[in-house]
Amino acid sequence: MANVAVCVLGSLGYDRAAQGAAGAGRALAESVGGELHALVIGPAEDDAVAALATVADRVVVGANEALRDYQPEQALQAAQQLHAAGGGDYGAVLLGNDTYSQEIAPRLAHRLGGSSMADAAAIRMDGDHLLAQRTAYGGKAISIYRLKKQPAVVWLRARGFEPAPEQPSAGEVASVDLALDEPRIRITGREVAEQEGVRLEDAQIIVSGGRGLGGPEPFQELKKLADSIGAEQGASRAACDAGWVPPNWQVGQTGKKVAPELYIAVAISGASQHLLGMGDSKVVAAINTDADAPIFKHCSFGIVEDYKAVVPLLTEKLQAIAR
Amino acid sequence: MKLLVCLKQILDPDVPARDFQIDPAAKAARRGGANLVTNIFCENAVETALQFREAAGGDVKVTALCYGESSAEDCLRKAMAMTVDEACLVERDGNTNPDAAAVGRVLAAAIRRLEQDGGAFDAVLVGRESGDWGVGQTGGVLAEELGRPALGFVESLQPGNGGATLRRQTDVGIEVAEAEPPFLVTITNNEDNVPRIPKTRDVMMSYRKPLQKLSLGDLELDSEEIRAGSSIFEVEEIFIPTDEVECELAEGDTLEERVDQLAKRIHEVVASIG
Ligand SMILES: Cc1cc2nc3c(=O)[nH]c(=O)nc-3n(C[C@H](O)[C@H](O)[C@H](O)COP(=O)(O)OP(=O)(O)OC[C@H]3O[C@@H](n4cnc5c(N)ncnc54)[C@H](O)[C@@H]3O)c2cc1C
Ligand SMILES: Nc1ncnc2c1ncn2[C@@H]1O[C@H](COP(=O)(O)O)[C@@H](O)[C@H]1O
Numbered sequence: 001m002a003n004v005a006v007c008v009l010g011s012l013g014y015d016r017a018a019q020g021a022a023g024a025g026r027a028l029a030e031s032v033g034g035e036l037h038a039l040v041i042g043p044a045e046d047d048a049v050a051a052l053a054t055v056a057d058r059v060v061v062g063a064n065e066a067l068r069d070y071q072p073e074q075a076l077q078a079a080q081q082l083h084a085a086g087g088g089d090y091g092a093v094l095l096g097n098d099t100y101s102q103e104i105a106p107r108l109a110h111r112l113g114g115s116s117m118a119d120a121a122a123i124r125m126d127g128d129h130l131l132a133q134r135t136a137y138g139g140k141a142i143s144i145y146r147l148k149k150q151p152a153v154v155w156l157r158a159r160g161f162e163p164a165p166e167q168p169s170a171g172e173v174a175s176v177d178l179a180l181d182e183p184r185i186r187i188t189g190r191e192v193a194e195q196e197g198v199r200l201e202d203a204q205i206i207v208s209g210g211r212g213l214g215g216p217e218p219f220q221e222l223k224k225l226a227d228s229i230g231a232e233q234g235a236s237r238a239a240c241d242a243g244w245v246p247p248n249w250q251v252g253q254t255g256k257k258v259a260p261e262l263y264i265a266v267a268i269s270g271a272s273q274h275l276l277g278m279g280d281s282k283v284v285a286a287i288n289t290d291a292d293a294p295i296f297k298h299c300s301f302g303i304v305e306d307y308k309a310v311v312p313l314l315t316e317k318l319q320a321i322a323r
Numbered sequence: 324m325k326l327l328v329c330l331k332q333i334l335d336p337d338v339p340a341r342d343f344q345i346d347p348a349a350k351a352a353r354r355g356g357a358n359l360v361t362n363i364f365c366e367n368a369v370e371t372a373l374q375f376r377e378a379a380g381g382d383v384k385v386t387a388l389c390y391g392e393s394s395a396e397d398c399l400r401k402a403m404a405m406t407v408d409e410a411c412l413v414e415r416d417g418n419t420n421p422d423a424a425a426v427g428r429v430l431a432a433a434i435r436r437l438e439q440d441g442g443a444f445d446a447v448l449v450g451r452e453s454g455d456w457g458v459g460q461t462g463g464v465l466a467e468e469l470g471r472p473a474l475g476f477v478e479s480l481q482p483g484n485g486g487a488t489l490r491r492q493t494d495v496g497i498e499v500a501e502a503e504p505p506f507l508v509t510i511t512n513n514e515d516n517v518p519r520i521p522k523t524r525d526v527m528m529s530y531r532k533p534l535q536k537l538s539l540g541d542l543e544l545d546s547e548e549i550r551a552g553s554s555i556f557e558v559e560e561i562f563i564p565t566d567e568v569e570c571e572l573a574e575g576d577t578l579e580e581r582v583d584q585l586a587k588r589i590h591e592v593v594a595s596i597g
Contacts, residue, residue, distance in 0.1 A: 073472050099493040103475035103509075106423065106463025115555040116423070118452070118459045131559060136456050137352055138336045140343045143456070144560040148553070185472040185489070185506055189499035204596050229593045243514030247478075247492050253457065254511065256494075262592045272340055279566070283592050285585070286570070294340060296570045301588045303573040303581055310582055317586035 003037055004029040005090045005151075007079055007108075009100050010042030010061065011070055014051040016202070017096025020158030022055050024123060025094045026165065032091065032125055036164070038171075039082040039093070041075050042067025049173060055164035059173045060086045066180055070100055073183040079108050081178045083151075092123075092130055095155040097257070102155050109153035116153045117145055121160050130154065138253055139276030157257055159201060160280070193248050197232050200249070200256045205231035205264075208251055208278070211238035212267025212288065213307065219245055221311050222266060228318040234258065234278075236268045252277035267307050270295025287311070324379065324482075324504070326372045327386045327437070327444040329430055329465070330365040330402060332395040334358075336454035343563065350558045351420055352455070361398040364450025366518035368510035369402050371480055372448055373519070379482040384408045386437065386444070390429045391415050396534065403529035404521035411437060411535040413542065417550025420456070425552040427464030432542040434469065437535075445504035446487060451476055451511045458556075462509035471507045474500055478513040 006025040008018045022038065029036040038056040040049065043063060052059050062078045083093065093108065095101035102118065109116030120132040130152035136143040147154070200206065207226040209219055219233065226233050234256070235249040251258055253273040263281035267288060268274060275298055278284070286295045286302035287310050296302055303310055335358045344353040369387065376383040387402040387410040389395045399410035413433050418425065438444060447469065452459030466473035477491040489500045492511055502508075510516070521529070539545045548554055571588075573581040 072474060099476060102459075103463070103473070106460040107467050107473070109555070110464055110467035116460050116463070117556060118457075136561060137334075137343065138454060138457070140338075140340050140563065141345060141352070141561050142564050143558055145458075145556045146559040147556050149555050183472060185474050185500055185502040187474075187498050187500045190493075191497045191499075193496035205593065229589065237512070241512055241514055241517060247511075247513055248494065248496065254451065261596045262589070264589070271337075273336070285589060287585075291572075296572075297567045299570050300568060301571040301573070301585070303585050305573075305578065305581065309578055310585070313578070313582045314586055314589075317583060318589065321586065321590050 002089045002091060003034040003087060005037045005039050005083065005086055005093045006056070007039045007041065007082070007093050007095050007101070008052065009070065009075070009098065010040050010044035010048070011068055012098055012100070013044055013048035015096070017098055017158040019163035020161035021094045021096045021156050022052070022164035024156055024158070024161040025092070026055065028092055028123060028125060034091070037086045037090070039079065039086055041078045041082065053170045053173050054166045056171045057167070058086065058171050061173065061175045062178045063175045064178050064180060071183045071187055072100070072103055073185065074180045075100065076104050076107055076111070077180050078178050079104060080111050082176070083112060085174070085176050090151040091125065092152045092154065095153070096158040097155055105153050105155045109151070112151055112153065113149060114151040114153050115147035115149040117147055118155055119157050120154050121157045123154060123156070135253070135276055137272070139272040139279070159257070159259060193246055200232055200234055200251065200258050203232040203258065203260050205229055205262045206234045206251070206258055206260045207231045207264045207266065208234035208236065208268060209239055209266050210236035210268030211242070213239065213244070216244040218307070225311055225315045225318070228315050228322060231264070236274050265295050265299070266311065268295055269293045270298055324383045324445045325386070325442060326375060326383065326446045326448065327388055327434060328365065328368045328372050328402070328407070329447070329449045329461070330369070330387050330389045330398050331362045331450070331453050332359050332389065332391045332398045333362050333453055333455040335360045336363070345561055345563060350561050359394055359397070361401060362450050362453045364452060364454070364510055364512065367512045367516045368448040368450055369405055369407060370516040370518045371477070371510050373406060374516065375480045375482065375487070386410065388430060388433055388437070389413070390426055390433070399534055400529050401521065403532045404526040405519055406525055409533045409535070411537060413537045413539070416539050418552030420558065421552030422554065422556045423458060423460035423464045424555040425549050426461050427468050428549060429539070429542065429544060430465050431468035432544050433537060436537065436542060443505055446480065447471065447507040449507070449509050451509045462507065466507040469507065471505050472502070473507040473509070474502065475509045476511045477508040478511055478516060480508065
C-alpha cells in the first residue's frame with residue numbers, strides 16, 4: 001500500500017467529520033510511510049480547501065459547478081475520477097459519517113475493485129489488509145473486519161478520531177474538470193429540518209425521551225427541563241417511529257451517534273441499539289419506572305420513578321438553582 | 324410496474340444483552356433460544372413497496388427475494404401474508420455469513436433470472452442495513468452489480484412522472500428526488516412505513532402464492548468464491564464488550580428528597596461543563 005486518501009464532499013466543507021477522517025487518514029498513512037491526499041468532490045469554499053491543504057500532502061478538487069448540488073450518481077463518478085487523478089494507488093479511501101458519504105462508500109469501493117465497510121470506530125493496517133473495528137448485533141458485540149481488497153473504502157465514526165495535525169508546509173492543490181453524466185435519479189428538493197440550538201452530535205447536554213412518555217405532548221415537558229440546563233433534545237427510535245418527534249432526533253445505531261458531557265434518558269429502556277448511539281456520553285442519567293431497565297446498567301445516576309412526577313419537579317429545582 | 328424487495332433473515336435483534344453469547348469458533352452469535360426474524364428494515368421496505376402499489380392503484384406487482392437457508396421461507400411467507408405477490412428463495416450454500424460481494428452477486432444473478440421470465444423490475448428495494456451485523460453494504464454493491472442508479476435512506480416511494488418520487492432522510496432533514504426506472508433504493512424507517520400486521524385471511528392465502536426456489540447452480544454461480552463468501556471482507560474477531568457501570572439511585576423517604584438529590588447531581592455535572 002502506498003498512500004491514503006480522505007474523500008470529502010465540497011458542499012459540506014472541512015467539517016468535524018472530515019477533520020476526523022483526515023486525522024485517521026494521517027495516522028494510517030504514517031503507519032505505512034505513505035502520503036495523505038484529500039479528494040474533494042465538488043468546489044469547496046476557499047477556506048475549506050486551504051484548511052485541507054494544511055493537513056494533506058496533496059489536495060485534488062473536482063472543479064465542476066454541477067457538483068455543488070449533491071447528486072449521488074455524479075458524486076460517485078467524481079470520486080472515481082478524483083481517485084485516478086490523485087494517483088490511484090491508495091490503500092485506503094476514508095470518508096466521514098454524513099449521509100452522502102455513507103451512501104457512496106460501498107459503490108465507490110465496488111467501482112475501484114476494493115473492499116468497503118461502514119461506521120468504523122478504529123482502523124489499522126495489517127500487511128495489505130485494513131482491519132476495521134465496529135459494533136455488531138446492535139451494539140451487543142464488537143467486531144473486527146478484515147478488508148481483503150485495496151483500496152479499503154471506509155466511512156468512519158469520524159468524531160471518534162482526532163482532527164489531523166497541521167503539516168509544516170501546505171500541500172499542493174490541483175483543480176480538475178471531471179466528465180459527468182446526467183443523473184437518472186435527481187434530487188429536486190431539500191427541506192432542512194428546523195433546528196434550534198446546536199446539532200445533536202455537537203451537543204454538550206442532551207435530554208432524550210422514549211416510548212414510556214406515551215405521546216408527543218410530554219416532549220414539551222422535556223423541553224422545559226432541557227431549557228433549564230441548556231440541553232438539546234433527542235429521542236429513541238420508538239418515539240420517532242410513533243411520529244412524536246422528527247426522525248433526525250433519533251439517537252442510536254441507525255440514528256445520531258452522540259457524545260455529550262451529560263445524557264439524560266427519560267422513559268427509555270436502554271436497548272443495545274439505543275446505547276450504541278449514546279455510549280460515548282461522559283455521564284448518563286436515567287428516569288425510569290422500571291428498576292430492571294437495562295439503561296440503569298449504563299448510567300452513573302438515576303431515579304426509579306414515573307417521569308410525570310419527576311420531570312416538572314426536577315425542572316423547577318434546576319430553574320431555581322440556575323437563578 | 325414491477326417492484327422487487329430483498330429480504331434477509333436474521334437472529335432476533337431484540338434478544339436482551341444478558342442472553343447474548345458469542346460462538347468463538349463460528350465468529351458469530353450463538354443462536355440459543357432466539358427466533359429467526361425478517362430484518363426490520365426489509366419489512367419497512369416491503370411496507371413501502373405495498374404502499375406504492377396501493378397509491379398507484381393499478382397494475383403493480385411486488386416480488387420478494389432472499390438468499391438464505393430453508394428457514395428463510397418463513398420470511399418470504401410472511402411478506403406474502405403482508406400481500407406481496409410472489410417470492411423467490413435462493414438457497415444459501417457455503418459461508419453462513421457471506422460478505423456483501425457474495426450476497427450482491429447472488430441477488431443480482433437472481434434478479435436477472437427473474438427478469439428473464441417476467442420482465443424488468445422498475446425498482447429494487449433493500450434495507451438500509453441488517454439488524455445483526457449491520458454492515459449496510461449490500462444495497463450499494465447490488466446497485467453496482469445491476470448497474471442501476473441508487474438512493475439511500477429512502478422512507479417513501481410515490482408513483483409520479485412515469486417513475487417514482489422518493490423522499491429520503493439525511494442527517495439534517497429530508498430530500499425529495501425523481502427517479503427514472505430502473506433504479507435501486509435502500510429503505511429506512513419512519514412513522515409511515517411501520518410494517519402492517521398480516522390479516523388471518525392473507526396468512527392463509529400466502530400458502531397459495533408462488534414461492535420459487537433456486538440454487539446457486541441454477542444461477543450458474545456455483546463457484547468456490549461465492550460459496551467461500553469472503554472476497555472483500557470477513558470477520559477477524561468478535562467479542563462482547565464489558566461496559567456496565569454502577570448506577571447510583573436517588574434515595575430518600577419522599578419524592579421531594581429523591582428529586583432534590585437528582586437535581587443536585589445533574590447540576591454538578593452541568594456546572595462542571597461551564
Ligand atoms: C436494526 C435496528 C436498529 C435500531 N436502531 C435504533 C436506534 O437508532 N435508536 C433507538 O433508540 N432504537 C433503535 N432500535 C430499537 C431498539 O431495539 C428499541 O426497540 C428502542 O430503542 C426502544 O425504545 P424505548 O426505550 O423508547 O422504548 P421501550 O423499550 O418500550 O422502553 C420504554 C421505557 O419507558 C419506561 N417507562 C414507561 N412508562 C414510564 C413512565 N411513566 N415514567 C418513566 N419511565 C417509564 C419503561 O419502563 C421502559 O423502560 C433499533 C432496532 C433494530 C432492530
Ligand atoms: N441474504 C440476503 N438476502 C436478501 N437480501 C439481503 C441479504 N443480505 C442483505 N440483504 C439486503 O441488504 C440489506 C442490507 O444488509 P447488510 O448490507 O447486510 O447490512 C438488507 O436489509 C436486505 O434488504
